[in-house]
Amino acid sequence: MSNEEKSLEQVLWDSANVMRQTMGAADYMDYALGIIFYKHLSDKVLESAAKTLVDAGEVEESDVDTEAQRQAVYQKYYSDESFRDDLLDSMDMDYTIKPEATFTALMDEIRGQKFQLEHLNQAFTDLEQSNSDLLGHLFDDVDLHSTKLGSTPQKRNELIADVMTALAPLNLDSHSGDILGDAYEYMISNFASDMGQKAGEFYTPQSVSTLLTHIVTSGNEAKKGFSAYDPAMGSGSLLLNVKHYIEDADSIEYYGQEIKTSTYNLARMNMIIHGVAATNQHLHNADTLDKDWPADEVTDFDAVMMNPPYSQKWSADKGFLSDPRFSDYGVLAPKSKADYAFLLHGLYHLKSTGTMGIVLPHGVLFRGGTEGKIRQKLLEKGYIYAVIGLPAGIFYSTTIPTIIMVLKKDRPGREVLFIDGSKEFVKGKPQNTLAADNIKRLFAAYQARVDEDKFAHVATFDEIQENDYNLNIPRYVDTFEPEPEIDLAELNKEMAETDAEIAKNEAELLAMMQELTTDDEKKAKDLQNFLRLMK
Template structure:
């Protein structure tokens, strides 16, 4: 496998272990148990086990679902599966069932907590894991054992999240030209984050809503959140076309401690179908590293689209760069700031793009253009 494939297995298993450890930590807080927590969890989840004459299971299940938004049964815990591996009784069906049950446990909850499809790319039947069931079983077992050797319990979520994002960066590097599909280089991300939070990083003026219409793995959103004084007050919004990358973003935000209530991500085509369209659809900060010179549907009917109609023309079919820019700008709150990474061509190409660029300049929408290996457009204070 190349990096773009095996990252799905490695990052998916890391995330599942994180959810499993979080389950045990939450149970420990609820029950006041600090030793042999895995065994105690199985005991408390047994319908026959009683506390003061009352079954403990219903109240514990309710607490876990309300606190975590998901439920992992004792037999599906990462530590339980490791025990099976060490006892040579593990089968791939054990892990497959555990992932399936986790997704099912969230289906009656809000969309933000819905894990459906989250592990769709962890294909345990792939021949790339091994030509036989025994080889595939051994490959996954070895990987899970290697991950189990890493101490996650004594680290906070942000440390684990940073390690997770480090791995994403390494996979992006190994994936070559496809890297931009799911990751913005940290140095570029830092510049955008500092610009959109400048004089809006604390107090009543702090950025509280962030939107990335091409969210990728969510690294750009998270970086903005790290540049404000109270990140707990921030809500994160984003849309991503690629389903695999969309799932990666959901994992990444959760690993960085973003609560379900503050995470609003959607799997969809940003240019074909505008989102969000309901309140709130304007944001304090808009950040974006969209695909360069992508093809899009620029049929004339889009001239009536509120995102594009003020400019009289549409970006060319083979170059959606300005379409992404205008989409992001449309969703920018008054007095907000947008930072977007674009190729140099947007500065010089004429025809319809020249007309859009001219109107942006005449309307005083462009505050700065910063030349790096990549290009930024940062519109200033929104002016009507």
């Protein structure tokens, strides 16, 4: 990284400080992430053009060392109509950004005080239209005409120019993680009090994503064409983590659904930033519970993972009893708590050889009513494979105790592995975190699938029946630490020694006080009264 470049965290902090002057964090995150995404695509265009021209022998590598040089050669060869089509074909990009609309060109306008907000707005529109299937409506939430940016066009123009200037030093290639996911998590962790509900009460921290995706991909690392499905995908971080564990990452098929359009668009951006081919991403903007998806062609997957909103209300309409996702269980999740509705939806789309992992509140382990009946049926079928208790305080804006429930369809036996991971965390502010060592221990226990004192237990189906299908972890993993036994004889000896020491010290104090003298009658009288009390 050059001296002019800054980290993701630094530019987010700088841009947030600019935008906080006029709007809340819940709004400025949409602007920051949208502009970061545009900058990323723009930088990729300049890099691709530079590489293409170097490979073609049109320019030397020394001619495209800097961003300004790359912009200049792209402008030059794009402006040549006889060369333009060949250049664009050779670049083989999924989208097009004209030289005058690159982030670099817009920054030149800002520095020259020629920038107009409409130039950026038109750049967004042109980009979307260059590949409407892949990019259509991606910038709908970046409303550059909103009065939240300022009361007058001039003020809005100045604010966005300042935001772009703050984001300009960002080099996304120097960031190794999930860029938009990390940005989202950073914004939440630093501005959660400003962001309120939109901060994502159920946003999945990267550490939890790491553990969950490692579990659902375990044993399938070498599989080509691995398919992953997240029916409550949010920003897509869970899905994107899969590539870290599959050897042929380019062959992964990603399926995801999200009800909120703005978050759905964020997931689309995330896929593009991470280089996921358009043919490998299958994302849908709809209500997962209201209508089943996907319902055509590919409908089951090697891995299903999700962190759905906890105990969310849903319709629980009686018509769902004939829905194949829920019909085998005879009852529905209650209207006030859709946890098992999400679980059964995901399970329905799991291959018989696949693995599902879902983050849920502790209540799903022991609540009765229709949830108890669904839980019993799942256990009788042998679908519940493991229950991993997570530490408290690792999610933003909620202290709800959570678990990871792991499910498999085709397996021998009906025993369930219980892991108490409540102490596997590093204390922090404002959130606790699962550190790398914590994740390693939890995953090792999951793989080993053996009893470990005060940490893990493999419960037989008979044990679970005896507990009336209650899966509360303390029923199976005893973490009670008995108080150490007290040696009364030793305690009496210590008390006697302490009493003797006190008596000795009092005697020494009395002797010193008796040596005191004074000519003041009142003080002499008070001293004598004190000595009588000491004797």
